[in-house]
Amino acid sequence: MLINLPLLRRDLTLALRRPQDALTVVGFFVVVVALFPLGVGPDPQLLRILAPGVLWVAALLATMLALERLFMDDYRDGSLEQLLIAPEPLAFLVLSKVLAHWLITGLPLVLISPLLGIQLGLQSEEILMMAIALLIGTPILSLIGAIGAALTLGLRGGGVLISLLILPLYVPTLILGAGAVDAVMHGLSAQAHLSLLGALLILAVMLTPWATAAALRIMLD
Amino acid sequence: MAEKSIQWFKFASPARFYDLTGRLVWGFGILAAVLFVVGLYMGFVLAPPDYQQGNSYRIIFIHVPSAWMAMFLYVVMAIYAAVGLIWRIKTAEIMAKAIAPTGALMAFLALWTGAVWGKPTWGAFWVWDARLTSSLILFFMYLGFIALHAAIEDRQRAANASAVLALVGIINVPIIYFSVHWWNTLHQGATIKATSAPSMAAIMFFTVIVMVFAYWMYSIAAVLARARLELLEREKHAAWVSERLNLPRTKETPHA
Numbered sequence: 148m149l150i151n152l153p154l155l156r157r158d159l160t161l162a163l164r165r166p167q168d169a170l171t172v173v174g175f176f177v178v179v180v181a182l183f184p185l186g187v188g189p190d191p192q193l194l195r196i197l198a199p200g201v202l203w204v205a206a207l208l209a210t211m212l213a214l215e216r217l218f219m220d221d222y223r224d225g226s227l228e229q230l231l232i233a234p235e236p237l238a239f240l241v242l243s244k245v246l247a248h249w250l251i252t253g254l255p256l257v258l259i260s261p262l263l264g265i266q267l268g269l270q271s272e273e274i275l276m277m278a279i280a281l282l283i284g285t286p287i288l289s290l291i292g293a294i295g296a297a298l299t300l301g302l303r304g305g306g307v308l309i310s311l312l313i314l315p316l317y318v319p320t321l322i323l324g325a326g327a328v329d330a331v332m333h334g335l336s337a338q339a340h341l342s343l344l345g346a347l348l349i350l351a352v353m354l355t356p357w358a359t360a361a362a363l364r365i366m367l368d
Numbered sequence: 369m370a371e372k373s374i375q376w377f378k379f380a381s382p383a384r385f386y387d388l389t390g391r392l393v394w395g396f397g398i399l400a401a402v403l404f405v406v407g408l409y410m411g412f413v414l415a416p417p418d419y420q421q422g423n424s425y426r427i428i429f430i431h432v433p434s435a436w437m438a439m440f441l442y443v444v445m446a447i448y449a450a451v452g453l454i455w456r457i458k459t460a461e462i463m464a465k466a467i468a469p470t471g472a473l474m475a476f477l478a479l480w481t482g483a484v485w486g487k488p489t490w491g492a493f494w495v496w497d498a499r500l501t502s503s504l505i506l507f508f509m510y511l512g513f514i515a516l517h518a519a520i521e522d523r524q525r526a527a528n529a530s531a532v533l534a535l536v537g538i539i540n541v542p543i544i545y546f547s548v549h550w551w552n553t554l555h556q557g558a559t560i561k562a563t564s565a566p567s568m569a570a571i572m573f574f575t576v577i578v579m580v581f582a583y584w585m586y587s588i589a590a591v592l593a594r595a596r597l598e599l600l601e602r603e604k605h606a607a608w609v610s611e612r613l614n615l616p617r618t619k620e621t622p623h624a
Contacts, residue, residue, distance in 0.1 A: 294533075311515055312533060
């Protein structure tokens with residue numbers, strides 16, 4: 148079984164008992180987006196052009212912020228070590244944890260994005276495309292980010308380091324995701340962007356759990 | 369087959385590696401110095417000014433090789449990292465670590481010379497052009513590798529963790545490269561193509577080739593020199609180190 152359901156349910160339950168964790172990430176996303184008009188001025192035309200990039204960069208940063216917590220709690224209370232010696236392949240367990248993490252921190256970003264799109268003056272098709280692109284793109288961010296979270300586990304200043312390690316790897320997702328919305332904005336088809344984004348997601352699902360598992364074993368041995 | 373692989377891995381032993389590279393560092397270093405002098409003379413004296421760009425094009429003689437080296441060194445670094453991770457070879461881990469600063473230097477040089485060339489040619493120091501941008505991202509990836517190495521105190525763990533990062537990076541490099549190209553291209557098209565005759569004067573072409581070799585030799589020398597020091601530091605309690613450095617044999621102090 149690719150996804151370990153008990154582990155998924157456990158992570159989701161833990162998150163629901165402490166909803167402020169997920170809400171902080173959404174709050175961060177909303178605040179960062181709200182700061183941009185204050186920085187560049189309230190011109191609706193300019194804001195509309197900037198909107199895809201602003202929303203995507205804010206989503207990137209919000210995901211980044213949430214990553215530290217992906218393995219941290221389990222690392223502190225020792226349950227991560229139990230996962231390492233579980234009979235199941237560690238990569239599958241990692242995939243379950245990342246899925247739970249995305250449901251808690253990634254999906255809310257997708258759901259709140261139309262509201263922010265309206266704020267920045269996007270049209271309805273553009274808002275729809277933004278939500279679709281984020282829906283395909285944010286899981287990629289969580290999957291790649293998990294590698295960074297594992298590599299910086301237990302390090303001093305891990306939060307700053309993780310951004311240096313992971314943000315360069317986010318570039319293709321950012322380009323394709325923001326590009327999809329841009330294409331719709333200019334009356335073009337976003338099919339190519341979405342296809343490539345989907346291909347990236349498949350690649351990330353296949354490969355990143357193994358890298359994350361390897362990183363976890365290295366950092367905990 | 370087994371004997372053949374022993375031949376190769378013979379140099380992986382720290383003491384042998386140290387002895388062998390002691391001479392190689394000088395060989396490659398001197399070769400680099402000679403090639404740099406020849407290449408720069410060709411580039412700045414012999415090569416004629418370009419009919420479009422005048423003299424400003426001459427910066428490609430230091431720009432192009434550094435950009436190539438920056439990309440190539442990342443691949444070499446990832447290969448050494450993989451060898452170190454899979455076969456647990458200490459010298460390979462040290463080589464991967466030793467390559468990173470040279471690679472970062474090359475990426476930085478490529479960015480800097482690119483900006484200096486961009487000012488007279490494009491009228492701006494920085495243009496968000498595909499190749500400049502992907503070089504910048506490559507530079508960040510080198511910095512990430514170096515930073516991760518520095519952040520983990522245990523040397524073995526640092527080597528393994530950064531090896532994983534280098535391997536993840538090497539899978540991503542082509543994806544990043546193509547996505548950035550797709551995103552925007554404003555750079556002049558590639559002038560040296562493998563398939564057709566280069567569209568530049570022969571002297572310019574040969575100068576670039578000489579400079580590329582000079583950068584190669586320099587990179588090898590610098591990496592080996594750095595690897596030797598790292599090796600001494602990691603093996604400071606080993607008998608071969610005291611022998612080579614003529615140190616009095618101290619009491620074996622346990623690893624901290």
